[in-house]
Amino acid sequence: MSVEERDPHTGYLTTGHEWNGIKELNTPVPRAVYFFLIATALFSLGYWILMPAWPFGSGYTKGVLGIDQRQIVSQSIVEAARDRATWTTRIQQASFADIQADPALMMVVRETGPRLFGDNCAACHGADARGNKGFPNLTTNSWLWGGSPEAIAETIRVGINSAHPDSRVSQMLAFGRDGMLQRPDIENVVAYVRSLSHADLATDKTVADRIAAGNTVFANNCASCHGPDGKGDPSVGAPNLTDAFWIYGGDEQTVFDTVWGGRQGHMPTWEDRLSEVDRKILTLYLVDQRMAQ
Numbered sequence: 001m002s003v004e005e006r007d008p009h010t011g012y013l014t015t016g017h018e019w020n021g022i023k024e025l026n027t028p029v030p031r032a033v034y035f036f037l038i039a040t041a042l043f044s045l046g047y048w049i050l051m052p053a054w055p056f057g058s059g060y061t062k063g064v065l066g067i068d069q070r071q072i073v074s075q076s077i078v079e080a081a082r083d084r085a086t087w088t089t090r091i092q093q094a095s096f097a098d099i100q101a102d103p104a105l106m107m108v109v110r111e112t113g114p115r116l117f118g119d120n121c122a123a124c125h126g127a128d129a130r131g132n133k134g135f136p137n138l139t140t141n142s143w144l145w146g147g148s149p150e151a152i153a154e155t156i157r158v159g160i161n162s163a164h165p166d167s168r169v170s171q172m173l174a175f176g177r178d179g180m181l182q183r184p185d186i187e188n189v190v191a192y193v194r195s196l197s198h199a200d201l202a203t204d205k206t207v208a209d210r211i212a213a214g215n216t217v218f219a220n221n222c223a224s225c226h227g228p229d230g231k232g233d234p235s236v237g238a239p240n241l242t243d244a245f246w247i248y249g250g251d252e253q254t255v256f257d258t259v260w261g262g263r264q265g266h267m268p269t270w271e272d273r274l275s276e277v278d279r280k281i282l283t284l285y286l287v288d289q290r291m292a293q
Contacts, residue, residue, distance in 0.1 A: 005023075007023070007025055010025060010027075012025040012026055012027050013025070013026045014026060048061075049063065049064055050063050050064050050065050051063040051065060051067060052067065052068070052069075087104075087105065087108050088277045090102075090105060091105060091108070091277050091280055091281065092276060092277050092280070096149035096150065096153075096280070096283070096284065099280070099284060100149075100284065100287075106284070106288070108281070109281050109284045109285055109288060110285070110288065112281050112285075113281055113282060113284070113285025113286075113288070114285070116274070116278055116281060116282045116285065117129065117282060117285060117286075120270065120273070120274065120282070121282070124267075125137075125138055129286065129289055131247070133247075133248060133249060134247060134248055134265065135247070135265075136245075136247050137245055138286050138289070138290070139289055139290050139293045140243075140245050140290065140293070141290065142239070142240055142243050142245040143234065144160075144170070144232075144234065144237045144238070144239055145160070145168055145234050145237050146234040147287075147290070149283050149284060149287055151234070152283045152286055152287065153279055153280065153283040154168075155168060155267070156270050156274070156279050156282060156283060157269065157270065157271045157279060158269050158271065159266075159267045159268050159269035159270070160237065160265060160266060160267040161264060161265065161266045161267070162266065162267060162268050162269040163268075163269065164269035164271065167269065168237055169237075170236060170237030170238070170264070170265070171262065171263070171264045172258060172262045172263040172264065173262050174260065174261050174262030175221065175259050175260065175262070176259065176260030176261065177260060177261050177262065178262075180221070181217065181221065181259075185213075185214075185217045186217075186256060186259050186260055187210065187256070188210045188211075188213040188214035188217055189214040189217040189218050189221070189222065189259060190214070190252060190255045190256050190259060191207050191210040191211050191214050192210070192211045192212075192213075192214025192215050192217070192218050193214070193218065193222075193230070193241050193255060193259075194250065194252060194255060195207075195211050195214075196230045196241050196242045197241065197242055197243060197244055197250065198250075218230070225238040226238045226239070226240075226241055229242070230242050247263075247265070248263065
């Protein structure tokens, strides 16, 4: 091949390679490439000298600067624990009202609460705390056992129908399955109950007789727990039947199934799993989420 042929346009020699009349030029390597190669080599040499780099036997070269990433991480953990101890002590000693009035502590609640909720509560109540079928929506004011911080904290501590000796206990009777009410009575009380939260049903003349009959059934069988006006009773965990928030569903068939077969929800106790501080933070996070809606 010819290596002495020079391209007339650029002045560079050719390599002798040709494809379909196109000849390859023997162009020099750009100076920028040499610059970056030299810079990389110098950086590598400097890093090797200054930082931990080469392994040997059971150890490694420590470097002139003596930097130890394990020591840095360990120190960071110690500092984080020290910082945490400062605000955990304040949260543990302060009342719910005092914490809510302290912007710095509420910032801790808003930063830590989502992690606690996601790790312990989201599987049942949903990542957005809006609940699932059979699990309450925690972003509303419709709380079975009361929505004050103190009431919420106690529910988290002891659970509902849980193994805790102080557990909150609640059960909806199976009026149909256990023969306490006949099917017509159940259908009537279902119509009445649904009319409490559905204004269109309350004024529907086609079901007026069923609603009236259901009112009597409700007064004789349900009012002792849900109250004469159907607004519930937090002291026994009886839900408010006049709002739009239903744990299992507010359609006719689901309400019928509830009255017929009863309900008994379950919430585990978190006293052994979460510390008092974590339960406080989780409580205030839920209150904060509800207020933000």
